[in-house]
Amino acid sequence: MAEQLLIGHPPNAQAPAVERIDSQDIAVAVDGVSMIYRVRSSSEYLRSKGVTARQVKKILGAGWAEIPALEEISFTVKQGESVGVIGTNGSGKSTLMKLLTGKIRPTTGEVYATSTPIMLGVNAALVKQISGRENIRLGCLAMGLSPAQVKEKFEMIVEISGLRNSLDMPLKSYSSGMQSRLQFAIATAVDPDILLIDEALNTGDAQFRARTKKRLDEVRAQAGCVFLVSHSLGTIKQMCDRVIWIEQGRLLADGEPEWVCEQYEEYTDHKSNDRKRSAQIVYDRTRLKLNPVTVSFDRGTRPKRAS
Numbered sequence: 004m005a006e007q008l009l010i011g012h013p014p015n016a017q018a019p020a021v022e023r024i025d026s027q028d029i030a031v032a033v034d035g036v037s038m039i040y041r042v043r044s045s046s047e048y049l050r051s052k053g054v055t056a057r058q059v060k061k062i063l064g065a066g067w068a069e070i071p072a073l074e075e076i077s078f079t080v081k082q083g084e085s086v087g088v089i090g091t092n093g094s095g096k097s098t099l100m101k102l103l104t105g106k107i108r109p110t111t112g113e114v115y116a117t118s119t120p121i122m123l124g125v126n127a128a129l130v131k132q133i134s135g136r137e138n139i140r141l142g143c144l145a146m147g148l149s150p151a152q153v154k155e156k157f158e159m160i161v162e163i164s165g166l167r168n169s170l171d172m173p174l175k176s177y178s179s180g181m182q183s184r185l186q187f188a189i190a191t192a193v194d195p196d197i198l199l200i201d202e203a204l205n206t207g208d209a210q211f212r213a214r215t216k217k218r219l220d221e222v223r224a225q226a227g228c229v230f231l232v233s234h235s236l237g238t239i240k241q242m243c244d245r246v247i248w249i250e251q252g253r254l255l256a257d258g259e260p261e262w263v264c265e266q267y268e269e270y271t272d273h274k275s276n277d278r279k280r281s282a283q284i285v286y287d288r289t290r291l292k293l294n295p296v297t298v299s300f301d302r303g304t305r306p307k308r309a310s
């Protein structure tokens with residue numbers, strides 16, 4: 004019998020029977036993850052930056068404050084799924100992406116992944132003193148490509164970046180838009196099993212987006228699973244077969260894109276028109292539909308930690 008990952012409900016929840024998922028189908032498991040940032044700042048400074056009283060739960064003396072970003076998030080993603088991640092500003096989407104790549108470690112809980120999730124668009128660190136051409140080479144090597152793979156991908160990266168005429172100029176002469184196009188183009192050279200896209204589609208102008216779409220579709224088709232963070236519900240519905248809604252650090256919905264986006268639109272409409280009570284009703288009603296998930300592994304089937 005195939006090894007299995009157990010996805011279930013807490014023993015005291017009045018929930019349907021435990022669903023068992025074959026561990027070979029699993030790409031990512033997020034198990035009870037919370038994230039609290041610890042920042043060195045005065046409460047006045049934090050508030051001036053738009054951090055709310057809810058977030059500044061605890062000022063720890065000597066200017067240290069704790070900002071809760073995610074609270075007890077659990078879900079699993081199967082191979083082949085395209086998962087949209089939505090939520091209002093500051094709700095914790097980017098934090099979740101950073102946890103998936105292992106860039107930061109959760110305060111509590113654990114993230115497991117069958118291979119290292121790669122974030123598209125922000126991986127390549129550029130060096131200002133050297134040329135675009137050299138940055139492509141170095142960036143690809145830094146992402147783990149072999150020299151032969153760099154050669155193979157070079158032309159595609161130049162094509163996507165649209166920077167053929169500036170390739171031999173030092174990077175410091177590039178505009179910031181040119182730099183981010185180059186960075187994004189370099190990042191598309193990888194063919195990861197687990198791909199994260201954090202608003203990457205918004206990089207560059209319309210022409211650039213059209214050029215990148217083709218490559219993105221290719222990468223998505225090859226990837227085992229994709230996470231797409233976006234404020235554009237149209238893009239989310241077009242590209243994803245499941246949507247996770249994170250609000251105020253909590254998982255509020257996880258399901259069918261049309262339904263989740265509909266609840267989200269209703270919620271944000273109430274919020275932007277200052278109808279707090281109505282927004283709260285949508286929030287509570289949506290959360291009620293969320294099946295609590297617990298993750299446990301049969302012996303020897305646990306994927307490695309994302310780090």
Ligand SMILES: Nc1ncnc2c1ncn2[C@@H]1O[C@H](COP(=O)(O)OP(=O)(O)OP(=O)(O)O)[C@@H](O)[C@H]1O
Pocket residue numbers: 040041042054058070071072090091092093094095096097098099
């Ligand atoms: N490096 C950090 N240090 C301290 N607090 C942080 C840090 N990064 C994020 N936060 C805080 O954590 C919370 C979640 O932020 P996060 O960037 O994950 O939200 P988001 O949903 O991606 O927001 P947006 O849609 O605006 O990009 C916010 O309150 C934010 O201020």
